[in-house]
Amino acid sequence: MTGPTRLSVVRTGSRSRVHRTAGHLTARIMEQDAHGARVGLLATQALLLSGDDVRIEVDVAPGAWLDIVETTGTVAYEGDAPSSWAIDATVGDEAILTWAGKPFVVSDGIATHRDTRIRLHGTGRILMQEKIVLGRAGQTGGDLTTSLNATDDTGPVQVEHLDLARQTRSMPGILGNLRSMDTVTALGWSPEPPGEPEAGTTGPGETYFRLDRAGAVLRWIGIGRFRDRLCDLAFDAWCEKAIHGHRSRSHLAARRPGHAETLIGAPRRWAGDRSHDREDGWSR
Structure with a gap:
């Protein structure tokens, strides 16, 4: 049985400490400073x-x-046994976690959570x-359930x-x-969308929800591949604002890779990665 993928970051005076333990996924450091790091998640085996x-x-x-980038999408393949994908995240005081998810595709003949x-x-x-796609090309997709439980020191946030x-979605x-469904969730503050949500020809369009407490959700639902014009733009804009002040001055000018860019063809050695780093150990 494969254990969990673990990833943690600690702020230091000179260079942050990133601890990584590989499971179904492994992490590669793309950028690092005294306050934190950007890492790419890569599968260590066929998933899901x-x-x-x-x-x-x-x-x-x-x-x-900590800025997490999923380097590729994930396909939940058909099979008799259900599959699952679980994230458990803890964010400390004055800390920030940003996570750019790639499409999660649910094939026919599978139940996944x-x-x-x-x-x-x-x-x-x-x-x-979080990007959800029901079905591969020519498919309608299997059974999917998703859950989000977010709390702070006071109680439930979302x-x-x-x-x-x-059966349910029909x-x-x-x-x-x-x-297709694309959801951008901000918790701990309530950013405004960089544009006006509007309905289009590919579905109902985007909807902006301001949470009762500090938080906001922007969601697009449509047909076929992602054609929303606001969710990616909002994530990039909110990400820059959220990380601002947590990164050292030398990195503030560095542009965060946008959704239109790809990691394919990038140098084999990740920026900030070191050949002597252990997969289960401290990177300094």
């Missing part, structure tokens, strides 16, 4: 197969920043993007459970023929 239980545990220490648990402390912030099983007023 029938019966797979992928677990990712993240801990951002007080005052640190995505579970996200978040704990914010003090003035900690988190920004996550609790959500979505049942996107085939009911009137649910999804119908819509197959």
Whole structure:
């Protein structure tokens, strides 16, 4: 049985400490300074197969920043046994976690579950993007359930459970023929979208939700591939604002890779990565 992927970052006076333990996924450092790091997540084996239980545990220490980039999308392949993808994240006081998710594709003939648990402390912030695609090309997609449980020192910030099983989403007023969903979630502060959400020809369009407490959600639902014009733009804009002040001056001028860019063709050695770093150890 494969253990969880663990990733933590601690702020130091000269160079942050990043601790990595590989599971179904492994982390590669792309950029690093005294306050935090940007890391890329790569699969260590074929994912997501029938019966797979992928677990990712993240801990951002007080005052640190961590920017996670999924380098490729994930396909939940068909099979008799259900599969799952679980994220458990803790963000300390004055810390920030940003996570740019790639499409999670649910194939025909599979039941899969995505579970996200978040704990914010003090003035900690988190920004996550989740892209869901129901079915590969020519498919309608299998059964999917997703859950989000986010709390802070006071109590629940956001609790959500979505049942996107085939029978449920075919009911009137649910999804119908819509197959794609893009969600950007900010917790710990309430940023405004950089543009006006509007309905389009690819579906109902984007909807902006301001949470009762500090937080905001921007969600697009549509058909086919992602054609929303606001979610990627909002994630990039909110990410820059959120990380600002957590990064050293020498890195503030460095441009964060946008959604239009790809890691394919990048140098084999990641910026900031060192050949002597151990996969399960401290990177200094």
